[in-house]
Amino acid sequence: QVQLVESGGGVVQPGRSLRLSCAASGFPFSTHGVHWVRQAPGKGLEWVAVISSDGNKKYYADSVKGRFTISRDDSRNTLYLQMHSLGAEDTAVYYCARDGRAGPGLLYLFDYWGQGTLVTVSS
C-alpha cells in the first residue's frame, strides 16, 4: 500500500533553516509528482510546493517562494523540503502528499498523504 513518512521536524529558532524528508513506498515513486502541504495549529490546509515526476518542474506558494526548495531523490524514493529564513508563520505540521496523476503533468489533487511532521519556529 502507498505509504509516505515525513521526518525532520522540530523546534527551530527564527531565521534558521531546516530540512524535511518524506520517504515513499508502495508505488513507483518516479511516476508521480509530490507536494508539501502544511497546516498551522488549529488552522486549515495550505499548499506549499510541488515537484513533478521528472523533477524538472518545481512550483511554490508565494508565502515560501525564495525561502523553500523542494527536491527529490528517486534512487532513495525520498522527497525533501529545504526551508530557510524560517519565521513564526511557518510553524505548522508539514505533510507530503502524492499528486493524483501518474506520469507527466500535475493534477494538484492529493490522493495519499503522510502523517506529517511538526515544525515549530520559536526562540
Next chain:
Amino acid sequence: IVMTQSPATLSVSPGERATLSCRASQGITTNLAWYQQKPGQAPRLLIYSASTRATGIPARFSGSGSGTKFTLTISSLQPEDFAVYYCQQYNFWPPGPFGQGTKVEIK
C-alpha cells in the same frame, strides 16, 4: 479564487444524513475534491472530480455539483465519520485553496 464552506459546524446524530456545502468564487467545472481529517491525523481523500469516490471510500459518501456549487453528502453518519471536511479546487493555479472546513460533530 476563494472556496467557502458551510456550515462551519454541523451537529448530527449517528445514523442521520449530513449535507455539507462548498462554493467557489469562480467556476471550476468539476475539478473539486473533498478530504476528511480526524483529530491528530492526516487528511484523507474522499471524493474527486466532484462526485467520484476515492479508493476504499464507503458508498455512504457522495459528492455532487459543478461550476461554483458543490455538496458532500454522508447518507447515514457512522461514529467514525465525525471529523473535519475540507473541499479543494484544482482547476486553477495555485492549487488549493482549501475551504476553511466543516466540522461534523455528534449531536
